[in-house]
Amino acid sequence: MSPSARGRLGRLVAWLPLRDPLALAGLAIYLGFVLVALLADQLALRDPAEIFYDADYRLLADLPPGPDFLLGTTSLGRDVWSQLVHGAQSALLVGVTAAVMVVGIGTLVGLLAGYCGGLVDTLLMRLTDIAFGIPFLPFVIVVSAFLEPNLWNVVLAMALVLWRDTARIIRAQVLSLRARAFVEAARATGSSHRRILFVHIAPNVLPLSVLYGSIAVGWAILTEASISFLGFGDSGTISWGYMLQDAYASQALSRGIWHWFLPPGIAIVLVVAAGFFIGRGYEERLFPRLKG
Amino acid sequence: MKAETPFVVVEHLAKHYRGPGGWRGAGRLLRAVDDVSFTLAPGESVGLLGESGSGKTTLGRLLLKLTEPTAGSITIAGQSLAGLRGQPLKAFRRQAQLIFQNPFDALNPRFTIGRCLREPLLNAGLPRAEQGPLIERALALARFTRGLELLDQHPHQLSGGQLQRVVIARALILQPRFVVADEPVSMLDVSVRAGILNLLRGVSRALGLTAVYISHDLSLVRYLCSRTLVLYRGALVEDAPTKALCNAPRHPYSQALVAAVPSSDPAQRRLPLPLVASTAEAPVGSGCRFAARCPLVMPICRTEEPPLVAVAPNHRVACHLGLPAA
Amino acid sequence: MLLEVEDLVVEFPTPGGPLRAVEGAQLQVPAAALVGLVGESGCGKTTLARAIIGVMAKGARITRGSIRFEGRDLLGLPAAERRRLRWRDIAFVPQSSMSALDPVYRVGDQLRRLLRVRGSLAAPAARRRAVALFELVGIDPARLGNYPHQFSGGMRQRVAIALALALEPRLLIADEPVTALDVIVQRQILDALLELRQRLGIAVLLVTHDIGVVAYACDRVAVMYAGQVVEEGPAATLLGQPAHPYSMGLARAFPDLAGGAAELVQIAGDPPDLRQPPAGCRFAPRCPFALVGCGSPPPWQLRADAGVACWRQDEAASLRLAAAEAANWSRPDEG
Numbered sequence: 037m038s039p040s041a042r043g044r045l046g047r048l049v050a051w052l053p054l055r056d057p058l059a060l061a062g063l064a065i066y067l068g069f070v071l072v073a074l075l076a077d078q079l080a081l082r083d084p085a086e087i088f089y090d091a092d093y094r095l096l097a098d099l100p101p102g103p104d105f106l107l108g109t110t111s112l113g114r115d116v117w118s119q120l121v122h123g124a125q126s127a128l129l130v131g132v133t134a135a136v137m138v139v140g141i142g143t144l145v146g147l148l149a150g151y152c153g154g155l156v157d158t159l160l161m162r163l164t165d166i167a168f169g170i171p172f173l174p175f176v177i178v179v180s181a182f183l184e185p186n187l188w189n190v191v192l193a194m195a196l197v198l199w200r201d202t203a204r205i206i207r208a209q210v211l212s213l214r215a216r217a218f219v220e221a222a223r224a225t226g227s228s229h230r231r232i233l234f235v236h237i238a239p240n241v242l243p244l245s246v247l248y249g250s251i252a253v254g255w256a257i258l259t260e261a262s263i264s265f266l267g268f269g270d271s272g273t274i275s276w277g278y279m280l281q282d283a284y285a286s287q288a289l290s291r292g293i294w295h296w297f298l299p300p301g302i303a304i305v306l307v308v309a310a311g312f313f314i315g316r317g318y319e320e321r322l323f324p325r326l327k328g
Numbered sequence: 329m330k331a332e333t334p335f336v337v338v339e340h341l342a343k344h345y346r347g348p349g350g351w352r353g354a355g356r357l358l359r360a361v362d363d364v365s366f367t368l369a370p371g372e373s374v375g376l377l378g379e380s381g382s383g384k385t386t387l388g389r390l391l392l393k394l395t396e397p398t399a400g401s402i403t404i405a406g407q408s409l410a411g412l413r414g415q416p417l418k419a420f421r422r423q424a425q426l427i428f429q430n431p432f433d434a435l436n437p438r439f440t441i442g443r444c445l446r447e448p449l450l451n452a453g454l455p456r457a458e459q460g461p462l463i464e465r466a467l468a469l470a471r472f473t474r475g476l477e478l479l480d481q482h483p484h485q486l487s488g489g490q491l492q493r494v495v496i497a498r499a500l501i502l503q504p505r506f507v508v509a510d511e512p513v514s515m516l517d518v519s520v521r522a523g524i525l526n527l528l529r530g531v532s533r534a535l536g537l538t539a540v541y542i543s544h545d546l547s548l549v550r551y552l553c554s555r556t557l558v559l560y561r562g563a564l565v566e567d568a569p570t571k572a573l574c575n576a577p578r579h580p581y582s583q584a585l586v587a588a589v590p591s592s593d594p595a596q597r598r599l600p601l602p603l604v605a606s607t608a609e610a611p612v613g614s615g616c617r618f619a620a621r622c623p624l625v626m627p628i629c630r631t632e633e634p635p636l637v638a639v640a641p642n643h644r645v646a647c648h649l650g651l652p653a654a
Numbered sequence: 655m656l657l658e659v660e661d662l663v664v665e666f667p668t669p670g671g672p673l674r675a676v677e678g679a680q681l682q683v684p685a686a687a688l689v690g691l692v693g694e695s696g697c698g699k700t701t702l703a704r705a706i707i708g709v710m711a712k713g714a715r716i717t718r719g720s721i722r723f724e725g726r727d728l729l730g731l732p733a734a735e736r737r738r739l740r741w742r743d744i745a746f747v748p749q750s751s752m753s754a755l756d757p758v759y760r761v762g763d764q765l766r767r768l769l770r771v772r773g774s775l776a777a778p779a780a781r782r783r784a785v786a787l788f789e790l791v792g793i794d795p796a797r798l799g800n801y802p803h804q805f806s807g808g809m810r811q812r813v814a815i816a817l818a819l820a821l822e823p824r825l826l827i828a829d830e831p832v833t834a835l836d837v838i839v840q841r842q843i844l845d846a847l848l849e850l851r852q853r854l855g856i857a858v859l860l861v862t863h864d865i866g867v868v869a870y871a872c873d874r875v876a877v878m879y880a881g882q883v884v885e886e887g888p889a890a891t892l893l894g895q896p897a898h899p900y901s902m903g904l905a906r907a908f909p910d911l912a913g914g915a916a917e918l919v920q921i922a923g924d925p926p927d928l929r930q931p932p933a934g935c936r937f938a939p940r941c942p943f944a945l946v947g948c949g950s951p952p953p954w955q956l957r958a959d960a961g962v963a964c965w966r967q968d969e970a971a972s973l974r975l976a977a978a979e980a981a982n983w984s985r986p987d988e989g
Contacts, residue, residue, distance in 0.1 A: 217434040224392060225448035225498070226421035239438050379836035380807075487924055517694040518863050519925075522907040522918035526980075544836055547866070551909035551918070574911045588841040589911055590870030601841055 059317025065310035072121055073128035080118040081106075084274045087113045101295050108295045111286040116279075120299050123276040127257045127307060130191055130275070134256030137195035139249040142202025143241065149203070150210025151233050161207070167200035176259060177268045186270045187260075194259050202248040209241045247318045254311030261304050276300035334367035335538045336391070336506070341365065341400035343386050360386040362562035363400070365636070370505075371536040373529075375549030375570065377585065378559035384542045387559070388508045391540060392424050393417070404506060422452055425499035427509035427528075431491035431516070435483040441494055442479030448502050462501055469531055470497035489520030496527065500535070507532065510542045525551055546589050550574055555642070558582050561617045564636055567644040578645040580622045616648065624649060655722075656857050657683040657706065657825055662719035664698070664705050673928050675701040677881040678719070680954060680961070682874075683825065686855040688847065690868035690889065692904070693878035696925060700749070702878070703827050703861050707746050708736050724824070741772060745818035747811075747828040754814045755802040761813050762798030768820050787816040790853075791846055808839035812846065819850065826850075829861045844871045865908055869893050877901045880925050880936040887960025897962040897970040899941045902977035917980035935965065942982050943973050 054060055072079060082088075088096040088109065099109040107116035149160040179193035180186075213219060214237070222236045257276075263269045264277025265284070283289070283297040343361040360383045368374055378384040389395045391402060393409045402409045404424065412420055428434035435444045445466060449459045463479075470493040472478060483491060492512065499507060512528060513521040529552050532539045541552050549556050549570060556573050558566040558581065566579040577583045584603045602623050616622070619629040628648050636646040664676040676698045683689045693699045704710050706721055708728065721728045723744065728736060740746075748754050756764055762784055769780035785795040791812040797805070805813060811831055818826055828847070832840040848871060850856055860872060868875050868889060875893065876886040877900065885898040896902045906919035923940040926932055932939055934949040941948070943966060952963045966973060976982050 217428045217430055218436045220394065221426070221428060221434050221495075221498070222436075222447065224394060224421065224426040225502070226418050226451035227447070228451075231451070236436055240436075379838065518865070518904060518907060519694050519921045523920035525909065526917055526920060546837070547909045547911050550911055584838055586911070588837040590841070590844075590864075590866035601838065601845070603838065 056317040056320065058313045062310035062313030062317070065306055066314065069124060069307050069310070070128060073124040076121045076125040080115075080121045082115045082118045084114060084118040084122045086115070088115065089113065098291075098293060107299055108293075110282060110296055111288070111293075112282075116296055116299065119274050119279050120276075120303060122274040123279055123300060123303065126187060126273050126275040127260070127303075130187060130260045131253035131257045131307075131311075133188075134191045134194050134198070135249040135252040137191070138198045138202055138252040138256075139245045141195060141199035142248065143206050143238075143245045145199065145203040146206025147210055147233060147238060147241070150207040151214060151229075151237060157207075160203070164200050164203050167197055170197050172197055173259070173262060176263060177266070180263065181268060185268055187273050187275075190260055190263055190269065191256065194256055198252055198255060202245065202252075205244060205248065206241050209244055210237055213237050213240055243318070243322055247315055247322060250311055250315040250318065254308040254315075257304065257311075258308050276304050332369050335370040335372075335405060336368035337401075337403040338367070338391075339365050339401050339403075341387070341390060341402060342398045343383075343390055343395065344398045359383075359562045361390065361397075364559075364562075364564045365400075366557060366564065366567055368538055368540070370538055372555060373532055373537075373539045373541065373553045375553035375556040376540055376542045376559060377544070377546060377549055377556050379544055381561070382559040383562040384544075384559050385510055388426075388510050388540060388542045391506075392426055392508055393420065394426070418452070422448075422502045423504050424506040424508070425502070425504040427499045427507060427512050428495055429511040429514055431488055431495050432483075434495045435491060435498075437483055439482070440479060441481050441483070441486070444483070444494065445479070445498055445501055448498060452502055462503075466497040466501040469500050469535075470494070471527060472497070487520070488516050489523055492516060492520075492524050493527065496524075496531070500531065503535075504537070506538045508540045508542065511544070512541070513548065514543075514545075528552060546574065546585055558585065563617060563646065564644075565618065565646045567636070569642055572640075572643060578639060578643070578650055579618075579647050580624050580649075581618045584621075616646075655682055656685040656687075656724060657681070657859070658720075658722040659702070659706065660720050660722075662702065662705060662721065663717045664701050664710070665715050665717050666711070667713050668929065670929050674931075675714070675881055675928060676705065677928075677931070678954075679878070679881070679883045681876050681883060681886065683857050683859055684874070685824070686851055686857055687874060688851055688858045688860060688872045690872035690875040691859060691861045691878060692863060692865060692868055692875060694863055694925065696928075697878040698881040699861050699878045700829055703746075703829055703859065706859070707744055707827055708740060709746070741768075741818075741823065742821045743823050744825045744827065745821070745823040747814045747818045747826065747831050749829045749831075749833065752802065752810060754817065755810065757802050760799050760801055761805075761817075762800075765798070765817055765820060768817065773821050783820070787819060790819065790850065791816045792842070806839075808835050808843060811835065811839075811843055815843075815846065815850075819854075819856070822854070823856065825857045825859065827859045827861070830863070831860065832867060833862070833864070840867070841870075847871065865893070865904055866910070877904065880931060881928055882936060882963065883961075884937065884964070885960075885962045887962075891960060895970070895974065897960070897967050898937075898964045899943050899966075899973060899977060900937045902974055903983060906978065906980070919977070919980050919983050921983060935963075943976070 090096055095113045096109050097111050097113045099105050101108045105115050105117065107120065109115060145160050145164065149157040175197055176190060176193040179196070180189040183189040219232060219236055222232050227236070260269065260275060261277030261280065264275050265281045267281055269275065269277055271278070279300040280297060283293070288296045341361055341364045342359070345358045345360055364387065376384040376387060386395065390397050393412060404420070407416070407420065409420070439447070442463070445463050446459060449462060454462070467478070472493065486494065509528065513524050516524060525548065531537070541549060543549050553570050556568060556570045557564055558573070558579065560581050566573065566577065566582045568578070573582060574586060577586045580602065584601055587601055604621050604623055615631050616629040616634055619625050622629065626648060634646045634648045636644045637650065638644050639650045659679060659681040662676055662679045663674055666673045666675055679698070679702055681691070681702065691699045691703065701710070701714065705716060716729060723739070728739070731739070755761060765784045765787065766780045769775045769783050770777065773780070775783060784798055788795040788798060793809060793812050793816070802810060802813070815831070832843050835843065844867065847858055851858060860867070862868060872889045874887065875889045876883050877892070877898065878884065879900050885892060885896065885901050892901060893905055896905055903919050903921045907921065909918060921940055926936055926939065935941070935944070935952050938944040938948040945965070947965050952965045954961055954963050955967060
């Protein structure tokens with residue numbers, strides 16, 4: 037690693053909200069979540085879609101947790117633990133891609149609207165207003181159903197709506213940066229518009245983008261779970277929402293099969309809450325006045 | 329006027345802004361700069377003096393083509409600024425530089441000092457080999473002795489005085505011939521102001537810069553500038569050698585400005601200001617814009633705007649009192 | 655003596671240990687006098703002013719010293735009594751007059767409310783008094799119905815002064831009342847303060863960084879450096895024949911109208927970090943006249959009606975001559 041790259045990494049670590057105990061807990065949860073997702077194939081032990089039978093070809097349905105099946109089995113004889121681990125994988129995919137898309141679209145729109153002003157600003161901001169008018173869940177259901185309900189289309193549909201918050205915040209930030217003397221200095225020393233926008237302004241709004249990205253991760257995972265739970269999701273992919281839906285449809289709740297529906301539920305709550313904890317930690321670094 | 333070819337020629341310059349209007353019509357017209365004409369000789373240091381809202385900052389921005397005039401023209405080194413774009417505009421930006429009021433805001437907080445200084449060089453497209461000597465030269469001009477460790481620091485690690493010297497170094501790095509400094513010390517602490525003023529005076533003399541110092545502080549202008557332009561609500565009301573302005577101001581507004589400078593001399597102390605207490609400002613366009621506050625106001629002042637006329641060599645005043653009775 | 659501050663210490667807790675923003679400061683304000691408190695930012699002048707009023711920043715504590723107002727030690731008073739004194743006897747004009755005024759109420763309502771609640775005036779009397787106060791500070795009473803944002807900076811400063819004068823205090827503390835205002839407005843505010851002193855016999859403690867303002871308006875001056883008052887005395891003497899090298903440097907750091915082209919004095923270096931202040935004289939590291947003996951703290955020495963904390967005060971006359979040369983202040987290693 038070159039010294040400058042190491043310096044950059046050091047600065048990134050220094051930027052993590054390590055002082056805040058809640059954010060630290062969030063980071064720990066995230067770290068575990070990402071590790072599980074990356075090592076899903078090793079950790080899962082079994083194929084999450086495989087249906088298991090005993091030696092007598094009887095369905096191994098509704099087994100309680102045990103040494104063989106860590107979290108027991110579903111009513112269809114599938115391994116809950118393997119599903120949970122693979123669910124982490126799809127949650128990570130959904131969260132990260134949605135966050136990247138949301139931050140990408142939102143930041144670009146915010147930068148252009150704030151810096152160009154005038155007609156560009158008006159057009160982009162009215163577009164943002166329209167995005168604010170879209171009812172989120174129905175829109176995602178309709179779009180993903182229309183395109184074909186796979187994981188990517190769900191993510192795409194979410195990103196098409198969620199960029200609106202980022203765009204507004206970034207635009208406001210750009211407006212205030214544009215009035216700063218160092219931006220005028222860049223102009224006075226002959227920087228081009230492109231250079232001012234991407235070299236001088238963009239790096240200064242990036243922390244804010246990261247904050248909104250970390251919030252978008254939680255939203256995306258939550259939304260994907262809701263969609264799957266409602267049965268509009270990708271039936272070919274194991275996700276936590278799908279597990280909940282499966283459990284619900286099999287009346288696991290009324291039958292008290294807690295080892296089936298509790299793990300995915302807890303996993304969703306943990307990961308989403310961890311995202312918000314980290315976001316809050318960042319927020320306090322960005323806006324120290326929020327500290328009560 | 330001097331026989332020398334002027335370096336900056338400003339003719340009938342105006343910048344009007346329209347205030348926010350409702351949906352029923354346009355907003356109020358604000359004449360930030362209104363029909364201002366003057367010339368600057370090469371190597372001259374000139375003060376732009378005025379209160380807040382006098383249009384002095386707008387005039388400075390117009391001179392650097394950071395904003396476009398509503399009317400009138402600016403010619404710098406024989407080149408008109410109107411319609412300047414592309415390569416000629418880049419060439420102009422190399423020649424004309426701005427020194428900022430607030431050094432805490434004038435440097436990109438994410439850049440190192442070295443990067444801040446290199447930025448103008450990159451914009452000018454200078455090869456890397458030429459950059460080093462230019463940076464060293466600029467740092468020496470700004471009186472930095474331990475420049476190299478400075479280059480790796482970020483703006484927040486420097487004191488206000490050091491930051492302002494970096495801002496000055498950045499402005500000088502492309503070896504400009506023309507510099508506009510907007511209130512260069514007003515954000516600085518008392519003990520570092522003197523250093524910056526000494527630096528600015530020394531550098532502009534040593535490099536023969538044509539310099540415009542924008543300030544509301546007459547004593548500062550007195551220290552830096554041989555000539556002063558007094559602006560009042562967008563108009564040039566007096567243009568005089570600074571010494572003459574301080575000793576014998578002609579325009580009643582300049583007289584009030586000079587009288588308002590706190591004096592430690594007990595004899596001059598606590599004389600009443602030669603001003604009429606008035607909060608009502610007459611609308612621009614109907615007579616002299618100072619009439620409402622002027623202690624020497626005459627009937628003609630309320631109906632006719634006085635032209636800027638020479639009352640002595642290198643001394644122009646816009647006041648009916650200085651004119652022979654019509 | 656209206657106000658006497660003696661050996662005052664104000665501490666702030668910081669992550670790097672306690673920071674003494676004010677360290678053994680002394681200050682005297684005679685009745686009906688205008689006293690200037692000057693120094694650069696971070697020297698503790700605002701902290702000292704706030705300690706006198708008893709409205710300090712979060713975490714700040716007075717750990718030593720006394721503040722006597724009309725002979726009573728304010729620090730020994732019960733909190734309720736202290737609150738009663740505030741505004742009624744000692745009023746405050748903060749640095750930003752905008753923050754002194756509530757933006758959602760008309761200024762007249764704020765003024766009348768203060769008069770009725772704290773001044774126990776009946777509504778008609780409060781109204782008459784509000785009009786009188788506005789006339790006193792030179793604002794058209796018709797503007798009592800305006801909101802704070804409808805005033806210009808200078809006018810707002812006058813409103814803040816009117817608010818401070820409402821309960822007829824004996825002492826007015828004004829923190830940078832004219833900073834950021836245009837020269838003419840600045841002068842008008844100072845003249846208003848001078849006139850108030852004349853007419854009402856109010857004493858004013860003017861906190862400022864501007865020597866010119868002090869020279870114009872003040873009878874006495876106290877110069878602060880790094881949390882300490884280093885020199886105090888009548889304005890004419892202190893500015894004309896300063897005895898402390900820091901005052902000598904400050905007095906020559908500003909250009910003035912009469913002054914010729916002589917280089918301005920630039921005091922090299924930066925003020926010390928107050929978490930680890932120098933052991934001896936705090937100005938010694940920047941002082942061109944520092945000797946080995948300056949490594950121990952100089953005592954506060956009173957002489958006639960002035961005080962100074964400098965080991966070389968007996969040589970002040972010759973130091974002044976040397977201090978007049980800007981070259982004697984410069985250091986080769988500035989950077």
